[in-house]
Amino acid sequence: MLFVPAQGGEMEILMKKYKNKIIIAVVVAVVLTAVFWWGGDAPTLRGWNPEGAVGFGSGQGTEILDTSDTRESDAEVKLENPEGENGASEEEPHEEEKPEAESGGHMTAEEKIALAERMAQNSAEETKSGDSESGGSDVQDNTHDIDYSRANGMEINEETGEDIYKTEPVPEGQPVPVEPNEAEISDREMTCTLSIRCDTIFNHISWLDSEKRELLPEDGVIFPEQSVKFYDGESVFNLLVREMKRNRIHMEFESTPIYNSAYIEGIGNIYEFDCGELSGWMYSVNGWFPNYGCSRYRLNEGDRVEWVYTCDLGADVGGEYSARNGR
Amino acid sequence: MKEFKTYHPIVNLAYFVLVIGFSCVLMHPLCLTTSLVCGFAYSAVLKGKKTVKTNILFMLPMLIVMAAVNPAFNHEGVTIIAYLTNGNPLTLESILYGLAAAAMIAAVICWFSCFNEIMTSDKLIYLFGRIIPSLSQVLSMTLRFVPRFSAQLKTVANAQRCVGRDVSNGSIIQRARHGLAILSIMTTWALENAVDTADSMKARGFGLSGRTAFSIFKFDKRDMKALLCILILGVYVLAGKIFGGMYFRYFPSVRGAGFSIFGLSLFAAYLALCLCPIIIEVWEAAKWKALKSKI
Numbered sequence: 001m002l003f004v005p006a007q008g009g010e011m012e013i014l015m016k017k018y019k020n021k022i023i024i025a026v027v028v029a030v031v032l033t034a035v036f037w038w039g040g041d042a043p044t045l046r047g048w049n050p051e052g053a054v055g056f057g058s059g060q061g062t063e064i065l066d067t068s069d070t071r072e073s074d075a076e077v078k079l080e081n082p083e084g085e086n087g088a089s090e091e092e093p094h095e096e097e098k099p100e101a102e103s104g105g106h107m108t109a110e111e112k113i114a115l116a117e118r119m120a121q122n123s124a125e126e127t128k129s130g131d132s133e134s135g136g137s138d139v140q141d142n143t144h145d146i147d148y149s150r151a152n153g154m155e156i157n158e159e160t161g162e163d164i165y166k167t168e169p170v171p172e173g174q175p176v177p178v179e180p181n182e183a184e185i186s187d188r189e190m191t192c193t194l195s196i197r198c199d200t201i202f203n204h205i206s207w208l209d210s211e212k213r214e215l216l217p218e219d220g221v222i223f224p225e226q227s228v229k230f231y232d233g234e235s236v237f238n239l240l241v242r243e244m245k246r247n248r249i250h251m252e253f254e255s256t257p258i259y260n261s262a263y264i265e266g267i268g269n270i271y272e273f274d275c276g277e278l279s280g281w282m283y284s285v286n287g288w289f290p291n292y293g294c295s296r297y298r299l300n301e302g303d304r305v306e307w308v309y310t311c312d313l314g315a316d317v318g319g320e321y322s323a324r325n326g327r
Numbered sequence: 328m329k330e331f332k333t334y335h336p337i338v339n340l341a342y343f344v345l346v347i348g349f350s351c352v353l354m355h356p357l358c359l360t361t362s363l364v365c366g367f368a369y370s371a372v373l374k375g376k377k378t379v380k381t382n383i384l385f386m387l388p389m390l391i392v393m394a395a396v397n398p399a400f401n402h403e404g405v406t407i408i409a410y411l412t413n414g415n416p417l418t419l420e421s422i423l424y425g426l427a428a429a430a431m432i433a434a435v436i437c438w439f440s441c442f443n444e445i446m447t448s449d450k451l452i453y454l455f456g457r458i459i460p461s462l463s464q465v466l467s468m469t470l471r472f473v474p475r476f477s478a479q480l481k482t483v484a485n486a487q488r489c490v491g492r493d494v495s496n497g498s499i500i501q502r503a504r505h506g507l508a509i510l511s512i513m514t515t516w517a518l519e520n521a522v523d524t525a526d527s528m529k530a531r532g533f534g535l536s537g538r539t540a541f542s543i544f545k546f547d548k549r550d551m552k553a554l555l556c557i558l559i560l561g562v563y564v565l566a567g568k569i570f571g572g573m574y575f576r577y578f579p580s581v582r583g584a585g586f587s588i589f590g591l592s593l594f595a596a597y598l599a600l601c602l603c604p605i606i607i608e609v610w611e612a613a614k615w616k617a618l619k620s621k622i
Contacts, residue, residue: 017536020458215405215579241414252402252415269405269579 115278115313145169152176165260167292174288177296178235179260185233190301194243195225198270198309200316207276207311215269222268223249223307230299236283237262237295239305261293270309278313289319329373329445330611331604335550336450338557343442345561346601350434353568355575355583357594359430365601366437372605373444386436390429397425405580424577443470453542460534468524476517483512553607560600567593 015022146156149169154176162168163177170176199220201208208216223243230239237253244251250269253262264281265272272280283294284306290297299305308317331339350362371379399411404420411417448467455463487493487509494506532538567573572593575583584590599606 024458211576212579245410245414248407250402250405250407250416250418255413266403269403271403 142169144172148172149176165292165296166258167296170291171288174290175298175300177290177292178298180235180237180295181260183233183235183298185231185238188232189229190232190299191227191229192239192299192301192303192305193225194223194228194239194305194307195221196223196249196267196307197221198268200309200311201270201275203316204275204311207279209274212270212274217268222270223247225306234299235295236285236297236299236305237264237293239299240264240294240307255295256293259293261295263293264307267307267309275309275311279309279311280313281307282310282314282317282319283307284317284319289314289317330608332445334553334607335544335546336446336454337546338550338554339445339450340454341554341561342557342600342603343438343446345557345564347435347438347442349561349564349568349597349600350431350438353564353573353597354427354431354577355573356427358573358597359427359434361594361598361601363430363434363437365598365605366434366441369604370437370440370444372608373441378440382437382440386433390426390433393429393432394422394425397428398422401425403578420577420579420581423581427577449542450544453540453544456534456540464525464528464533468521472517475520476513479516480509480513483509483516553603557600557603560596560603563596564593564600567596 142161146161146169148171149156152170152175154163154167154170156163156169160166165177167177197220198216201216202220205213228239228243230242240251241253243249244267249267251267252265252271254265255261256263264283266274267281282289283297284290285297285299286304308319310317310319331342346362346366349358350366353359353362367382370382398417398421401421401424402411402415402418404416404418406419407416408419408422409417448470451470452463452467455466484493487505488495492505492508494502494509496502496505528534564573567589572584572587572590
């Protein structure tokens with residue numbers, strides 16, 4: 001295109017010359033805006049408000065820096081109530097913004113963690129647990145854990161501080177991962193308890209995919225706590241697969257070689273991301289949320305295995321720390 | 328047999344935009360069946376019996392493969408039929424969804440083969456030449472490129488064969504070399520040709536404002552009627568889709584909107600829309616017959 005420098009009425013000439021192009025640009029912009037709005041990505045439709053509005057965004061800024069403390073205190077609260085009545089479910093369900101990517105589309109992992117921390121901080125402020133002492137899982141001060149994990153056979157890389165499957169040192173006193181390909185399964189029968197719950201969804205029922213609402217059990221219990229058999233050497237994953245098959249409960253998993261474990265995508269047709277961008281399945285054994293995958297957790301006699309659905313990257317069920325290392 | 332082709336390009340374009348768009352969006356099994364059957368029938372009408380055979384040979388395996396592949400990777404759904412060897416469930420819903428997706432792709436392929444037959448490059452240039460000249464030129468050049476390229480390839484290969492440098496001469500390495508030489512010739516030719524065409528069009532002032540283009544298309548009453556019909560049907564179906572009259576979901580359980588007069592009218596409208604060209608065909612044939620008998 002030739003550009004002729006115009007003297008008088010420059011704008012007019014330009015307008016005339018590029019009339020079509022301007023019209024096209026405007027039309028494209030209008031169409032994109034319409035799609036953005038009607039596609040459900042617009043701020044008010046998605047449930048989150050722009051910067052500075054009410055909600056969890058109110059405490060942004062400096063407080064974010066010291067989330068590690070509140071995280072600890074949050075975890076502390078949960079450990080004090082091993083009945084499964086965790087902090088989040090005690091609160092009245094209130095209007096919270098549904099966590100979604102601010103740019104539309106999906107959030108990155110970092111964004112999700114930051115958002116979960118903000119939400120956790122918010123709920124921690126509401127529950128106001130008094131003293132927050134350091135638990136056992138602080139990232140900064142984990143020489144104990146490293147020594148403990150090494151002594152128990154974990155090979156932790158000096159540089160990354162993780163083992164080859166990206167697992168950080170296990171907190172002192174907890175079992176270290178056992179690789180499923182090395183596990184020896186004997187035919188000795190043992191028992192443990194298994195339960196599957198998704199009652200956290202009731203706190204965020206408006207976030208739930210509307211097609212999935214009918215699947216939600218009334219009490220949020222998909223598999224009531226009961227004693228189940230397993231064979232010595234089996235992992236939490238083996239147990240879950242067997243019990244779900246036996247009880248004809250739907251369960252889908254995906255193996256993730258990078259963590260050398262299966263990842264549970266959905267149980268009972270309730271999938272990850274069905275209740276907001278931070279939702280998914282997590283497991284805990286004897287109240288602890290392992291920081292490695294369920295295929296690598298070797299079961300022991302009498303273990304108490306719980307599968308819980310989180311809407312907040314683990315913060316609402318008390319397993320926030322492990323969420324950072326993949327579930 | 329190509330009555331619809333003689334209609335104004337804008338009518339053709341509106342029809343294909345609506346039909347292909349709906350084929351991609353409407354996942355209701357009835358819509359998919361309608362679209363697939365109509366698309367297949369219309370492509371058979373346009374291209375003759377021979378393409379029916381190749382169509383079936385190509386599409387049936389694709390349908391089967393797609394329907395089989397989906398449940399291998401998708402395990403959602405409440406009806407568990409069996410368990411796969413790795414422990415994931417095989418669900419009825421994922422199989423049905425696989426079938427639906429395969430039907431959708433087959434339908435869209437059928438419709439695009441019809442589109443190619445009806446929307447010739449002169450129509451595209453006519454429609455878009457004024458608004459987006461460069462894009463429509465690129466489009467028409469691309470559409471023209473494939474047949475031209477294959478014709479030129481034949482010429483070049485024949486010429487090379489005459490001097491003993493074809494892919495059929497010599498050892499494997501020599502053959503590969505000759506093949507590469509032909510490829511290089513073709514690439515050079517194609518690039519040069521494209522530049523030539525673009526220059527030539529520029530020299531003729533293509534795309535300049537105030538320049539008129541010759542076209543033999545005239546928007547008459549017949550086109551108006553057809554366009555109105557197509558648009559009314561399209562808007563009705565679209566409204567029905569928005570208001571949930573064609574609601575259908577595959578996950579977690581298969582469920583669709585219940586039977587209603589509104590729903591039924593939507594499917595009828597969609598069927599009518601898909602059948603438009605065939606209806607026009609029959610209509611014109613009947614008209615011709617009626618006129619003929621009068622003489």
